[in-house]
Amino acid sequence: MSSSEAAPVSRSGFRTETSGARLLRLGHQLGFFLLSLAVTFLGLTAVTFFIGRFIPVDPVLAVVGDHANHDVYEKTRLAMGLDRPIIVQYVIYLKKVLAGDLGESVMTSQPVLADLLTFFPATFELATLATIFGVLIGVPAGVAAGAQKGRWPDHVVRVLGLFGYSTPVFWLGLVGLFVFYGKLGWVAGTGRLDVGYDDIVTTRTGVLLIDSALQGEWDVFRNAVGHLILPGAILAYYSLAYIARMARSFMIDQLGQEYVTAARVKGRSFWGAVWLHAFPNIMVPLITVIGLSYASLLEGAVLTETVFAWPGLGRYITQSLFNADMNAVLGGTLVVGAVFIGINAFCDFLYKIFDPRLRRA
Amino acid sequence: MIKHLKYALLAGALVAFAPTAFAETPKDTLVIAKQIDDLISLDPAEAYELSGIEVLANSYDRIMRFEPTDITKLVGGVAESNTVSDDGKTFTFKIRSGLKFASGNPVTAQDAAFSLQRVIKLEKTPVFLLSQLGWTKDNVDKLVTAPDDSTLKITITEDYAPSLVYALLSSVVGSVVDSKVAKEHEKDGDFGYNWLKTNSAGGGAYVIKSWKANDSVVLEGNPNYRGGAPKLNRVVLRHIPEPAAQRLALEKGDVDIARNLTPDQANGLSGNKDVAITSVPQALLYYVAMNLKTKEFQDPKVRQAVRYLIDYKGMADTFLKGKMQVHQSLWASGFWASYDENPYSFDADKAKALLKDAGYPDGFSVDMDVPNSDPFTNIAQNVQSTLAKGGIKVNLIPEETKALLTKYRARQHQMLMIYWGPDYMDPHTNADGFAHNTDNSDGAKGHPLAWRNAWPAEEETKMTDAAVKERDTEKRKQDYIDLQKKVLETGPYAIMFQSTDELAQRSNVKGFVEGPSSDVVYYNLTTK
Numbered sequence: 001m002s003s004s005e006a007a008p009v010s011r012s013g014f015r016t017e018t019s020g021a022r023l024l025r026l027g028h029q030l031g032f033f034l035l036s037l038a039v040t041f042l043g044l045t046a047v048t049f050f051i052g053r054f055i056p057v058d059p060v061l062a063v064v065g066d067h068a069n070h071d072v073y074e075k076t077r078l079a080m081g082l083d084r085p086i087i088v089q090y091v092i093y094l095k096k097v098l099a100g101d102l103g104e105s106v107m108t109s110q111p112v113l114a115d116l117l118t119f120f121p122a123t124f125e126l127a128t129l130a131t132i133f134g135v136l137i138g139v140p141a142g143v144a145a146g147a148q149k150g151r152w153p154d155h156v157v158r159v160l161g162l163f164g165y166s167t168p169v170f171w172l173g174l175v176g177l178f179v180f181y182g183k184l185g186w187v188a189g190t191g192r193l194d195v196g197y198d199d200i201v202t203t204r205t206g207v208l209l210i211d212s213a214l215q216g217e218w219d220v221f222r223n224a225v226g227h228l229i230l231p232g233a234i235l236a237y238y239s240l241a242y243i244a245r246m247a248r249s250f251m252i253d254q255l256g257q258e259y260v261t262a263a264r265v266k267g268r269s270f271w272g273a274v275w276l277h278a279f280p281n282i283m284v285p286l287i288t289v290i291g292l293s294y295a296s297l298l299e300g301a302v303l304t305e306t307v308f309a310w311p312g313l314g315r316y317i318t319q320s321l322f323n324a325d326m327n328a329v330l331g332g333t334l335v336v337g338a339v340f341i342g343i344n345a346f347c348d349f350l351y352k353i354f355d356p357r358l359r360r361a
Numbered sequence: 362m363i364k365h366l367k368y369a370l371l372a373g374a375l376v377a378f379a380p381t382a383f384a385e386t387p388k389d390t391l392v393i394a395k396q397i398d399d400l401i402s403l404d405p406a407e408a409y410e411l412s413g414i415e416v417l418a419n420s421y422d423r424i425m426r427f428e429p430t431d432i433t434k435l436v437g438g439v440a441e442s443n444t445v446s447d448d449g450k451t452f453t454f455k456i457r458s459g460l461k462f463a464s465g466n467p468v469t470a471q472d473a474a475f476s477l478q479r480v481i482k483l484e485k486t487p488v489f490l491l492s493q494l495g496w497t498k499d500n501v502d503k504l505v506t507a508p509d510d511s512t513l514k515i516t517i518t519e520d521y522a523p524s525l526v527y528a529l530l531s532s533v534v535g536s537v538v539d540s541k542v543a544k545e546h547e548k549d550g551d552f553g554y555n556w557l558k559t560n561s562a563g564g565g566a567y568v569i570k571s572w573k574a575n576d577s578v579v580l581e582g583n584p585n586y587r588g589g590a591p592k593l594n595r596v597v598l599r600h601i602p603e604p605a606a607q608r609l610a611l612e613k614g615d616v617d618i619a620r621n622l623t624p625d626q627a628n629g630l631s632g633n634k635d636v637a638i639t640s641v642p643q644a645l646l647y648y649v650a651m652n653l654k655t656k657e658f659q660d661p662k663v664r665q666a667v668r669y670l671i672d673y674k675g676m677a678d679t680f681l682k683g684k685m686q687v688h689q690s691l692w693a694s695g696f697w698a699s700y701d702e703n704p705y706s707f708d709a710d711k712a713k714a715l716l717k718d719a720g721y722p723d724g725f726s727v728d729m730d731v732p733n734s735d736p737f738t739n740i741a742q743n744v745q746s747t748l749a750k751g752g753i754k755v756n757l758i759p760e761e762t763k764a765l766l767t768k769y770r771a772r773q774h775q776m777l778m779i780y781w782g783p784d785y786m787d788p789h790t791n792a793d794g795f796a797h798n799t800d801n802s803d804g805a806k807g808h809p810l811a812w813r814n815a816w817p818a819e820e821e822t823k824m825t826d827a828a829v830k831e832r833d834t835e836k837r838k839q840d841y842i843d844l845q846k847k848v849l850e851t852g853p854y855a856i857m858f859q860s861t862d863e864l865a866q867r868s869n870v871k872g873f874v875e876g877p878s879s880d881v882v883y884y885n886l887t888t889k
Contacts, residue, residue, distance in 0.1 A: 058767040065409050066766050067784060069489040070806035108574030109402055109558040115574070174605050182609045189615045190606045191576075195597050196387045198579070199571070309601040311576040319398060319575065322761055 037341055044337045045097065048330050049090050057324040062106050093330070102334075103327035107320060112331035115316065120335055121206025122192060123305075123312035127297035129232040134239030135290055141240070142247025143282075147274045149252055157244055164241030169234060173307035176230050188226035190309035197223045231308040235301055239293045246289045250282035283354040291347040298339045386617055390595040391870075391887050394607040395620040397600045398575050404557040405476070405536035407485035411782075414533050414879040416578055416598070421536035421563030422587060424454065424473055424513070425527050427786070429566075429588065429883035432876040435527055435786070439468055439537050439564070439587075440513070445523050449832055452526060454513040461585040462539040462564040470507035475540040477505045477515070479552040490534045490784060494526065495519045520830040522837055528787035532880060538562055566591045566885035576600055580884070591885035592872070611636060611865055617889060618873060619865045623735070624683035627863040634868065640683060641862045644693040644877045645782045646791075647685065648856040649729070649744065653815040655775040657725050661851060666715040668855045670751040672707040676743050677858065684736060685858035690845035691795040692788045693859045695877060698838040699788075700845040705855075712751040724752020729776035730768060733759035740857070741778055772803075772813050780860070781810065783878065788841045789829050796821040796848050814853040821848060 052059075060077045068076075081089055096103060102112035145157035180187045188194060192208055197220050201212045209228070212221040254260065255278055263273045300314020313332060320328035352358045386392040399410040405417050426438030437443065440454040460468035480491050481501040495518030496504055504516045517526060529535065542562035543553030553562070561569035566588060567580035582594040599616065601607045607619040608626045612633065622630075622638075630636045651658040651667060658664055673687045690700040716724060731741040738759065745755040755776065760768070768774055783790040798811035798818045811818045821844065828840035848854070864875050867889065874883040 055764070056767060057761065057763045058770070061763055061766055061770075064486045066770070067409065067489070068486040069492070070808070072484055072486055072488055075484060105574075107398070107401055110574065118573070119575075174603070177606060177609055182612065185613075189610045189613060190601050190603075191599060194615065195390060195392050195599070198577070198597070306602050307606060309599070309603070309606060311573070311600075315575065315602075322763060324763060 033345065040337055040341060041334065042094075044333055045094065045330060046090065048333045049093060049326070050086070052324070052326040052329060053086050053089070055324065059324040059326055062323040062325055097330075097334075102331040105320065105328040105331075106325040107323055107328060112327050115328065116313070116331055116335055118203075118206060119311060119313045119316040122310060123298060123300045123314065125207045125209060126228065126232055126235060126301070126304075126310065126312065127294060129228060130235035130239055130297055131290070131294045133232070133236035134243050134293065137236075138240035138243030139247050139286065142244035143251050143274065143279060145244065146248040146251025147255065147271075149248075154248070157248065161241040161245045164237045165245070168303075169238065169301065170303045170307060172234055172237075173231070173304055176234055177307070180230055187230045188223065190227075190307075192227055192310065193220065193223050194227075231304050231310060235297055235304055239297060242293050243286075243289060247282065247286055250285050251278060254278040254281050280354065284351055287347050287350050287354065291343045295340050295343045298343075299336050386615065387595070388889075389593055390597060391593045391618070391873075391884060391889065392597045392599060392616045393618045393620060393884075394601045394610055394616040395598050396602055397578060397598055398602065400572070400574070400578070402485075402558045403561060403569060403572060404483075404485070404554055405533050405538060405563075406480040406483045406487065406552075406554065407558070408533060409486040411879045412578075412598075415882045416569065416572075416580070417533055417536055417561075417563075418565070418880050418882060419567045419580060419596070419884050420561045420565040420569050420583075421538070422460075422468070422565050423531055423533075423535040424477075424537060425531035425535055427531060427876070427881050429874050429886050432874060432881040432883075435531055438531070438535070439473060443527075449520070449523060450518070451514065451516045452523070454515075456511045456513060457587070458511060460564065460587055462542070462562070463568045463583040463585055464539055464542050464562065465585065466539055466541050467510075468537060468539075468564055469510040470513040471510065472540045473513045473537050474505050474507040475543070475552075476536060476538040477534070478502060479538070479543075479554075480534045483552060483554055487532075487534050487784075490529050490532055493519065494521060494529070522829060522832055522834075524834055524837070525787050525789050525829060528785050532785035537564060539564070566883070567596060582885075586885070588885060592888045593884075596884045608865075611867065614867060617867050617870045620862070622863045622865050624681075624863060627683060627865060630865060637866050637868045637870075639864045639866075639875075641864050641875045642686065642693075642695055642877055643782075643860045643862050644696065645780045645860040646688065646691070646693060646856055647740065647780045647858040647860065648778070648854045650769070650774070650777045650779070650810070650814050651853045651855075652772055652774050652776070652813075653853060654772060655727065657719075657721065657727065658775075658853060660719040662715045662719040663721065664853055664855075665850070666712040666719070666751060667748065667753070668705045669708045669712040669715070670748045670753065671705070671744055671855055671857060672747045673703070673857055674706060676740060680739055680743075681736060681858065683861065683863060685860055687857070688859035689849060689856050691791050691848055691852075691854075691856060692841065692845060693783070693791075693877065696786065696788070698841040700842045704849060707747060709747075709750045716751060716753075721752070724754065726754040726756065727775045728756045728758055729778060730758045730760055730765050730774045731778045732762045732765055734762065737778055744778070769813050770808050772815055786878070786880070789825075792825045792828065792841065792844055795852065795854065796844060797825045798822055810854075811852075816853045818852075821851065 060073055064072055064076050077083060081092060105112050105115050108115050141157045145154040148154050181189050201215055201217050201220050204211050208224040209221060212224060260273050260278055263277045300312050302314040302318050305312040305315040317329060317332035397412040400412040401410060402408045402413060403416060405421055408414055408417055423438040424440050425435060427435055439456055439460060441457045443452055443454045445452055456470045462468055477491060478501050480488055481496050482498055506514050508514060539562040543557060546553045546556035548555055559572055566583055566586045568583050570579040570581045572578045577600060578598040580596040582591040584590040601610060604621050604623050604626055608622055610616045611619040627638045630638060651664055653659050677685055677687050687703050688694050689703045689705055692699045694701045731737050741757050745757055748755050769777055781794060794810045796811060796818055797809055798816060799822060801812060801815060801817045805812055824844045828837055828844060831837035831840055866873060870887060870889045872886040872888050874886060
């Protein structure tokens with residue numbers, strides 16, 4: 001770990017030059033990052049905007065409903081700016097977004113930004129919990145399966161993984177509710193809290209576990225945990241299945257390499273070779289896998305959110321799409337874009353920690 | 362920091378794994394599981410979705426009203442009495458004395474006038490309910506006035522039967538808004554609209570405490586309510602989209618009432634002593650529309666044949682049992698002036714003879730747009746199979762409802778299946794939709810159902826116009842019955858069913874009032 005720091009230090013002049021160059025390089029990287037961010041957002045909004053305008057649903061209908069008369073319909077159409085050329089509509093939208101105004105959602109009668117601030121934390125809480133469990137269980141399981149290829153731990157992990165991968169989440173959610181909530185009563189039902197616990201905690205982060213813990217409302221915390229466990233476990237199962245499968249195949253790949261044999265010849269135990277030699281080498285691809293799985297959960301798991309009446313981002317975006325509520329769809333898409341870019345950047349950062357080759361230059 | 366985190370994690374783990382007892386619903390709170398994602402506004406001048414209207418029925422009093430204690434009789438709400446001038450154009454309402462809004466402000470005739478005027482001036486979806494009386498932005502201040510605190514005077518410029526005017530004032534736009542509170546929150550001359558979209562300023566049994574879209578609505582009792590403070594002080598409507606999850610929550614006692622159970626689920630609960638199920642007929646009509654832009658449907662015999670090729674009873678007795686009842690005329694059963702005869706039943710021979718007469722002995726092919734949701738998909742498949750028995754080959758096109766309506770309003774369909782709900786409790790609402798068409802051109806301003814199906818409805822339009830003006834109530838009733846009989850023969854519709862709701866409640870819950878429309882669902886008499 002310390003080798004890269006040690007190499008070019010001996011002369012002070014050398015060092016200043018290096019840090020100057022490093023600063024420049026960091027500046028370049030940051031500039032490039034911001035540019036790619038801007039281009040991605042522009043592309044995302046453009047594609048979403050134009051798709052939104054070309055789907056065969058009349059956005060005015062979402063506002064006024066089917067029974068409205070002609071005058072109301074026309075007035076609303078004009079108010080929404082739908083009479084203007086589509087390019088003009090897009091430019092107007094962009095200008096507003098740059099000013100921090102994502103518009104108002106038709107469905108919720110709230111500014112889209114306020115909506116995102118309530119719906120995203122709900123999804124964030126669920127996705128983060130699921131990913132933590134997915135990693136904690138999935139990685140060791142995958143590694144063990146890969147190391148024991150063809151033997152019983154491998155079969156167990158593979159069968160469970162396949163089941164997790166191929167069972168419809170909708171079904172699993174309902175069965176889970178039926179068994180653990182309906183029959184056994186181990187977990188709470190749908191939604192984020194029971195009725196009696198609503199509105200006790202003031203919203204700060206929107207993540208109930210954090211808010212309730214910060215305010216010392218342990219009853220609410222407990223209730224929130226009860227509501228989180230089941231949807232969290234089901235999503236964890238999915239991400240676990242994926243992570244374990246990938247970890248297994250990465251591991252099999254590494255264990256076939258010569259350096260592992262060399263380590264064994266030098267007297268390393270089998271598990272020592274697996275964890276100390278092979279495992280560090282699967283970290284980089286594994287981070288990519290975990291990052292992608294986390295990002296896809298943060299997008300919102302629509303079906304899980306529907307079964308568990310979870311007011312999350314996935315359902316918000318889906319609902320808005322069905323209602324041609326374009327401001328909400330665009331806002332949601334921007335969040336999803338930001339999540340992907342953020343997670344990519346974070347993964348890049350982790351690569352540098354785990355891959356010595358990326359640490360230099 | 363790390364140390365704190367460790368304790369926090371430990372605490373988290375402990376509570377997570379400790380056996381958790383989940384509470385029953387709080388004693389003073391009625392918890393209702395319902396799909397409320399249709400709710401988009403709580404302003405009575407704008408709300409036009411079923412959930413929105415239901416919440417408003419409980420948080421605002423109206424000028425005229427179907428009272429919670431008797432939802433079959435239209436009586437005065439904030440109005441104690443009313444009189445009509447001899448020409449039937451001017452109505453004078455006496456406002457009850459001593460009434461108060463939830464805010465404590467007295468309910469006055471000015472509030473009532475303000476409420477009606479703001480509906481017209483805001484010009485949102487339900488404005489047509491009142492604008493059909495001849496009110497416009499320019500004349501409404503003159504036609505709707507409050508000469509003193511207890512007198513509301515309204516004048517209509519159209520010839521409308523008084524019973525229709527009363528029905529309109531009992532609909533959501535007849536909600537009386539606390540004008541002082543609305544004005545306090547007024548911004549840029551919006552009559553408080555931006556605030557009232559998510560808050561309430563009424564005198565109904567409840568006050569709206571919060572509305573979290575796609576999540577919940579919380580109501581709290583209004584001690585000033587005319588009918589007395591509600592028996593349960595809090596009502597929570599929880600959005601649980603999945604009916605199976607609603608059923609589980611009801612069985613566990615986490616909710617007191619589940620509103621969206623499927624018939625299967627309701628049947629599954631029949632042995633459960635803790636749950637009681639009631640069927641409540643609704644005013645929604647499910648129908649097949651035939652567009653006269655498709656040349657085959659221009660022949661009334663073909664439309665008649667289609668009506669004979671639907672197995673109404675077969676469906677109602679099997680997969681729609683508990684969900685639908687057969688109803689074929691345009692005004693739902695159980696309402697004043699409904700026509701309850703169902704002349705059509707599946708008869709392939711009769712249909713084939715009609716098709717032969719019309720020049721289609723071998724039938725024809727046609728597209729049918731259908732919403733891609735329950736129960737439409739099942740009904741559509743059944744209709745497809747029975748129409749095939751008469752030689753009509755139906756190609757089903759499943760779509761998202763909003764996309765389907767967009768197509769319907771542009772009359773680009775051939776056949777289409779959808780439902781229709783009344784706007785208020787008077788047959789004119791449906792007659793106007795199904796049987797009234799004053800301009801059948803493509804550029805017409807109005808898009809009633811008759812227009813959408815390119816049906817000129819010349820005679821039926823005249824009949825509708827006559828019925829709406831008829832001031833003799835008995836004669837008016839007969840007019841509507843005649844109209845319904847006529848449309849059954851001539852219309853471009855095969856009306857099939859009237860829907861039924863399954864209301865599932867915990868058996869300790871009593872007094873919940875659910876009528877045939879969202880205007881008459883009341884929470885305030887409920888006990889548990």
